[in-house]
């Protein structure tokens with residue numbers, strides 16, 4: 001069983017253009033998709049598509065379009081009523097795979113609502129294999145919201161605590177990293193920010209540098225780092241080493257949610273007893289399959305091609321990343 005918490009979920013509208021996005025112009029779209037979203041929600045959608053038991057915890061009223069869509073899709077979820085609408089985020093995709101995304105802040109969670117949401121997670125985590133804390137925080141939540149949940153889970157369940165994965169951004173991600181989660185899933189930019197690399201482009205095309213930066217986080221108490229690098233693949237770093245996964249070149253249809261599918265692929269392999277390189281392979285296969293699907297559509301296991309993924313072990317270069 002995998003529990004996800006999405007404290008700032010969204011209704012995702014993806015608009016497909018048949019040309020390049022033109023700022024300041026009126027353009028006609030060729031298609032549009034609406035899906036219930038937010039990172040943890042997408043992870044549960046991907047797990048459900050592969051028959052893995054999960055529960056999506058999120059703030060949202062029973063009649064909110066996001067919760068209605070989750071019910072219709074048969075995604076197990078637990079909504080905490082907030083008396084406000086879940087935000088709507090927009091993605092615009094171009095034929096070459098370029099995706100432009102605009103995310104809005106979302107409704108405020110009061111301190112009482114934050115406490116209630118945390119209690120829901122703590123209660124439901126009993127016996128779970130993983131708890132995934134995912135996405136941005138809603139306005140009003142303190143920076144250490146995720147870090148606090150990690151500490152509370154360990155305090156309540158001790159040695160029986162579920163493993164915790166975190167995928168967020170900015171200061172809340174950095175604070176969560178400080179609490180030593182079992183797994184984090186940064187993209188290149190987030191990894192640079194977490195490790196103090198001033199120019200994220202330095203990591204582009206340099207998996208060894210990604211591995212070195214990730215290894216520092218592992219040395220600092222993070223269990224594993226799954227760095228997703230878009231078309232350049234993914235790098236997994238644990239205390240045992242680093243591996244690079246690469247998928248065959250492709251033109252993406254929509255990259256929205258590809259990282260969430262990657263994390264779902266990793267978790268379902270891990271739950272099934274896969275070792276680190278196996279789980280990385282499934283993460284990369286899930287990410288590539290998601291990028292080939294429109295909107296934030298998530299792939300099922302049988303739509304992924306792990307045999308097309310090349311996994312190689314990396315050695316960390318001696319020089320420090322500055």
Ligand SMILES: O=P(O)(O)OC[C@@]1(O)O[C@H](CO)[C@@H](O)[C@@H]1O
Nearest residue numbers: 010037038039089103135136257
């Ligand atoms: O604003 P956040 O919480 O960082 O990200 C939200 C979001 O971009 O993440 C998912 C894709 O990963 C989408 O479903 C959703 O719109």
